[in-house]
Amino acid sequence: MxxxxxxxxxxxxxxxxxxxxxxxxxxxxxxxxxxxxxxxxxxxxxxxxxxxxxxxxxxxxxxxxxxxxxxxxxxxxxxxxxxxxxxxxxxxxxxxxxxxxxxxxxxxxxxxxxxxxxxxxxxxxxxxxxxxxxxxxxxxxxxxxxxxxxxxxxxxxxxxxxxxxxxxxxxxxxxxxxxxxxxxxxxxxxxxxxxxxxxxxxxxxxxxxxxxxxxxxxxxxxxxxxxxxxxxxxxxxxxxxxxxxxxxxxxxxxxxxxxxxxxxxxxxxxGYGAGIDSPGWYGHLFGAQDRPVERWMTKVARLLRDEDRMISSAHVIEAVRLADTLAAMRGRPLPGLTETTDAVRAVMCEGSDVPLALVRDRLVVGDVMGEVPESAPAVPLQRDLARLQRRLRLKPDALEREWELDLRKETDAERSRLLHRLRLLGVQWGEPTVSRGSTGTFRETWRLRWEPELSVRVAEAGVWGTTVLAAATARAEADAVAAHALADVTALAERCLLAELPDALPVVMRVLADRAALDADVGHLAQALPALVRSLRYGDVRGTDTRALTDVAAGLAERIFVGLPPGCAALDTEAAEEMRRHVDAVHGAVALLGETAAASAADASSLSGTAPDAHRTPSSTGIRGRWHAVLRVLAGRDTVPGVIRGRAVRLLLDEGELAQDEAARLMGLVLSPGTAPGDAAAWIEGFVGGGSGGGMLLVHDERLLGLVDAWLTGVPAEAFTDVLPLLRRTFSAYEAGVRRTLGELVRRGRGARGSTAVATSGIPGFAPDLDPERADAVLPVLRLLLGLHESDIDDDQVGDDNDLVGVAR
Structure with missing residues (x-):
């Protein structure tokens, strides 16, 4: 040398x-x-x-x-x-x-x-x-x-x-x-x-x-x-x-x-112009000591076989021959990426660019990710994160992977806390997604993919603390103080519960109480309540104390109850639709808040030895009762836009606080000739639109369907064009089967719909009461489905065959 x-x-x-x-x-x-x-x-x-x-x-x-x-x-x-x-x-x-x-x-x-x-x-x-x-x-x-x-x-x-x-x-x-x-x-x-x-x-x-x-x-x-x-x-x-x-x-x-x-x-x-389009291809050229084209075609064949494509050895041989031929025709010393790609498209992909895109993504570009020894210098936060990743077996990977976490298991719960804490720090390693096969709060689904830039985010987050827990706590406290919108603070409170940051939660709650006391906009309050109440459910799954949240949420709900009726007056179409969404969100939040209060009251009764009902009346029943009173005010106030009045009537009907006869009466009043067609159409949208299951309501309540049908056929021609887009938006949201059933019901009952009252015998399949003979006919099938025999049925428990129908239901 x-x-x-x-x-x-x-x-x-x-x-x-x-x-x-x-x-x-x-x-x-x-x-x-x-x-x-x-x-x-x-x-x-x-x-x-x-x-x-x-x-x-x-x-x-x-x-x-x-x-x-x-x-x-x-x-x-x-x-x-x-x-x-x-x-x-x-x-x-x-x-x-x-x-x-x-x-x-x-x-x-x-x-x-x-x-x-x-x-x-x-x-x-x-x-x-x-x-x-x-x-x-x-x-x-x-x-x-x-x-x-x-x-x-x-x-x-x-x-x-x-x-x-x-x-x-x-x-x-x-x-x-x-x-x-x-x-x-x-x-x-x-x-x-x-x-x-x-x-x-x-x-x-x-x-x-x-x-x-x-x-x-x-x-x-x-x-x-x-x-x-x-x-x-x-x-x-x-x-x-x-x-x-x-x-x-x-x-x-x-x-x-x-x-x-x-x-x-x-x-x-x-997006990083490193000067190459194909790092996977270059890595192959550097690593292949001999016959690079043959080895490349073998890799492609293996990838396509893994995707259930029928690739034989003959495909590989013909692809290599074609690549060599193309290189010779084009005057190149050896087949390059262009020749190999053309050969793969023609021979292995049968001219299709769909599997070829997979080859480019997985092989030409590739998902190879490097590794760095633990002895490499790192900020303290990075070291703590690496320690947690090893302990929880969450290895950073360049390839996107999906993780199903069962929060009832300690390891999965810790993984969830780590991912939520990193999101608070701006390290978007994991993205929560909808869980498959379960809607319970004990399950989370994450998509994880580590990008090199996340190392910068970790270093940047190091200013907040030396450990993930300390840094996330400090960042949450700072974000709470800096937040201006009430909804931002409530969302932060929810994230603190998900990340289990008990030291940050008191600061966030104090800021939340101050913001709520100063904010007089009922829209802001209604926007903030759902996230706050949603946080209450994490107490059961994660073992977090949410009593402070319950008190703040109850106070926020009371302020909404007081401010919502005047806040719904004199709204334009866009503002009315936004407020309708707030009403829906508050309704769901109140239901959950009532359940939480009832559970807390039950716990208190078990400790004190008193009857559960004694504790439930002032809490859950009181909150929901106050909300029902607000809905009645909204339903009967003419200054409230029709879309909100219709939704208030629908919510009361679903809650059992309004009889069907009364709902039909209110609908009949709104759909009378004295009401402007536009207002009536908005009321209908609020009552049966917005993904509230209104289609099934019309299917099963022929009186309401008859009212809508009679009103629609009576709309003047000059007004029909104006209300058609609103009605089309309402009914197009129904599932195809629901729309088909509604059309069939209207077609069959057209002769009986001359007025707002529809005879129940006018539509096949509907009857004024239960038909015992028809009900008895399905009992053998029900017994078979339930695995019961007549000897298994205890008269004291079931009573008669009609109760069996109720059991099946």
Missing amino acids: TVFTGGPLLLGVRHHGPGSARAVRAALQAAAPRVVLIEGPPEADALIPLAADKEMRPPVALLAHVVDEPGRSAFWPLAEFSPEWVAIRWALESGVPARFIDLPATHTLAWGKDVLDQEDEPGDAPPAGPGRPVEAAVRIDPLAVLAETAGYDDPERWWEDVVEHRSVAGGDPFAPFTVLEEAMEALREAYGVGGHDRDLVREAYMRLQVRAAEREFGDGVAVVCGAWHVPALRQRTAVGADRALLKGLPKAKADLTWVPWTYRRLSRVS
């Missing part, structure tokens, strides 16, 4: 290029330099030895963030096929020092505060991440110019042909770098630096670092950097001129560490 003695060995590369990575490894092996200088932040020199850790698995990234402002951060991603990673690994394996020589992160982070996010230059992917310091984009694409000069219309295709598919075995290992340097020098002479003013500063700093390394190690210096910078580093400028460019640069105290990265974040699909 001969030591390189021809001055600094400048290896210009394209970041994340497997061909460049192989060429760098061959050149370093041939030159055997005494030190390797790599484009990257010099503050990360202490982190280089971690690359040799057995737990370090690329893709990974260097994360730099401002200590006092973690949101200002930058990433330097590296994959196993990145030339910089190959250089680091070669240096560590060879016992040669490796150093980063780019402009320090302390300057780039301070510099990048007001820099726009623009496209990266080909051959030199700058740091990336939230608020990343990205220099101004070049006005030319060097690869595009070179490809066009060579007669290619696609820069990616040209790069693959001349670099990625080039073998260095048995050839000159320095030849590709010499040729690329000459090409870049010609481009820089023709186009200048392309508008990259900051490149001058970066290159001046790198030249100073190269000179320092030459003084220390002599001629045995190798430099791995973006090909665009090689001509500038070759120049011998005055040291004073370089230092002058660095004078007065802004600074910001920065911390650096290694974080996991993903193939998806290396691709342009994710």
Whole structure:
């Protein structure tokens, strides 16, 4: 092995290029330099030895963030096929020092505060991440110019042909770098630096670092950097001129560490322009020692077979042959991604782009996620999170996974608390979704997917505390004080219960009580109550004390009861519809609040030894009774919009507080000729619309259906056009079967609907009372379904066969 003695060995590369990575490894092996200088932040020199850790698995990234402002951060991603990673690994394996020589992160982070996010230059992917310091984009694409000069219309295709598919075995290992340097020098002479003013500063700093390394190690210096910078580093400028460019640069105290990265974040699909469209394909090219096309087609076949597609060995053979044929026809040295994709589409996907999209997502881009050893520096919050992830067996994964959590199990309950606490901190690792197969509060469903940017969010959240619990508590308290809307505070109270933050809840409740006392808008109060009452149910599942919430919710409900009737007067159509939604939400909240109060009263009675009814009357019954009184006021007040009056009547009817005869009377009054058609249509929408099950109500109550039918047929022609959109919206929300049944009932009973009163015998299937003979006919079937025999029926328990019908119901 001969030591390189021809001055600094400048290896210009394209970041994340497997061909460049192989060429760098061959050149370093041939030159055997005494030190390797790599484009990257010099503050990360202490982190280089971690690359040799057995737990370090690329893709990974260097994360730099401002200590006092973690949101200002930058990433330097590296994959196993990145030339910089190959250089680091070669240096560590060879016992040669490796150093980063780019402009320090302390300057780039301070510099990048007001820099726009623009496209990266080909051959030199700058740091990336939230608020990343990205220099101004070049006005030319060097690869595009070179490809066009060579007669290619696609820069990616040209790069693959001349670099990625080039073998260095048995050839000159320095030849590709010499040729690329000459090409870049010609481009820089023709186009200048392309508008990259900051490149001058970066290159001046790198030249100073190269000179320092030459003084220390002599001629045995190798430099791995973006090909665009090689001509500038070759120049011998005055040291004073370089230092002058660095004078007065802004600074910001920065911390650096290694974080996991993903193939998806290396691709342009994710919005990060790392210079490659296909990290999965490049990873395959770098890892395949021989026959890359055959091995790739085997991967594709395995993926499609896993998706239940019939792919045989013959498909693989024919796809390889087609790819080779396409490469020969197009004058390419080897099949590239374009040829393999065309072959896969034609042979394995039968010309369809649907399975081809799966191949691109899973293989061409890929879901590979790197790993970082525990010994890597991290903020205390990150360490606590990693400890919890290991203990709860929630491993971060780049592939989206769904978790079903049973909150009755301690481990699942802890997982739920962790995910909710992270959401409070702005770390959106998990997204709650609708549980399948169960609507109970003891079950939660989460979709988990770890993105590299979440490492920044964790570092940013570190200002709130050193543990997840402490940080979430502090963040919740601060958010409560800063919140302006009452609904925001109630939603925060619910999240505190979900995250089980007992220390934060008193602060949130105090702020909630203050906001509720000052807010006189009944709409705001009605919007805040449901979330607050919804929180009460978590006491049973999570063992949380919700008595303070119950008191505040009851007080909030009383204020709504007082303010709702005057607040519903003189509303326009849009405001009336919004208030109708508030009425629905309050109705559900009052029902739940009444159940909670009843349960609390039952607990109190069990402790005191008194009768349960004695405790229930002033709590649950009183709250619901007050609400029913409010609904009666809304139902009978003419100044209230029709959609709210109709909904109030419907809610009272559903609660059993209003007889069907009375509901029919109120509907008849509203649908009388003296009421404007628009008001009547709004009343109907409130009564039977809005997803309230009004369709089934009309199916089973022929009197109400007859009233609506008679009114609708009597609407004047000039008013019918105005009310039709409202009625169409109301009835189109019904299920198809309900609409079909209503149409059949109207058709059959049309002759009997001449007035607002409909004879019950006018519609087949309806009768004024139960028919005992018809009921007796179904008893044998009911006994069979229930697994009962006549001898099993106790007369004292059932009474008669009619009770059996009730049991079945």
